[in-house]
Amino acid sequence: MQELQVKPLKYEALNGLSSTQLKEHHDVLYAGYVKKLNEIRAKLAAADKSEANASYSLYGELKREETFTANGIRLHEAYFDNMGGDGIPDGAIQAMINEDFGSLDAWKEDITAAGIAARGWVITAFDLTDGHVYNYLCDTHNLGCIWNCVPLIVLDVYEHAYFIDYATARKKYIEVFLQNLDFTIANEAIARNNLIRLRTRV
Numbered sequence: 001m002q003e004l005q006v007k008p009l010k011y012e013a014l015n016g017l018s019s020t021q022l023k024e025h026h027d028v029l030y031a032g033y034v035k036k037l038n039e040i041r042a043k044l045a046a047a048d049k050s051e052a053n054a055s056y057s058l059y060g061e062l063k064r065e066e067t068f069t070a071n072g073i074r075l076h077e078a079y080f081d082n083m084g085g086d087g088i089p090d091g092a093i094q095a096m097i098n099e100d101f102g103s104l105d106a107w108k109e110d111i112t113a114a115g116i117a118a119r120g121w122v123i124t125a126f127d128l129t130d131g132h133v134y135n136y137l138c139d140t141h142n143l144g145c146i147w148n149c150v151p152l153i154v155l156d157v158y159e160h161a162y163f164i165d166y167a168t169a170r171k172k173y174i175e176v177f178l179q180n181l182d183f184t185i186a187n188e189a190i191a192r193n194n195l196i197r198l199r200t201r202v
């Protein structure tokens with residue numbers, strides 16, 4: 001199996017998020033998940049499947065942590081990727097937010113509240129089930145996730161994402177995250193997945 005590689009950061013620092021904060025998060029935490037998923041997959045290839053057991057088995061624990069680390073990688077890559085912009089939406093993402101939340105401010109109010117309530121993540125996702133956009137809360141990488149969705153905007157609210165720069169001031173960090181959002185990434189996901197067409201069909 002091909003080894004996963006760490007995806008480099010597109011920027012050194014952001015307005016309101018220091019290089020130290022971002023490097024600790026990216027180079028240590030996120031890169032750690034990449035290393036661990038490679039290790040888990042190598043161990044899974046050699047694990048004894050005949051010992052599989054729901055209370056404890058090496059195979060079961062490896063499968064469990066495979067979901068944790070794989071989602072940890074995907075969510076972190078989306079999070080780092082969707083920062084580095086000017087925080088001003090346009091195009092399809094702007095239209096979907098306006099239609100499904102009423103206004104940009106209403107979406108911001110909702111993602112901020114969800115970000116304060118969450119223990120891990122908030123994902124503005126296009127739900128393929130009904131063709132609408134929601135802010136979904138995910139307490140940890142592999143708990144609370146909803147299937148059949150395309151993530152458009154990903155917000156990390158684990159303390160490690162902001163504690164160096166903001167200590168316990170999570171709301172201020174979310175404000176800074178929104179100011180640095182690169183909405184072109186969401187628009188690319190909408191185009192790549194043909195979501196405008198799917199939205200009008202549902």
Ligand SMILES: [Fe+2]
Nearest residue numbers: 156158160161
């Ligand atoms: Fe994180």
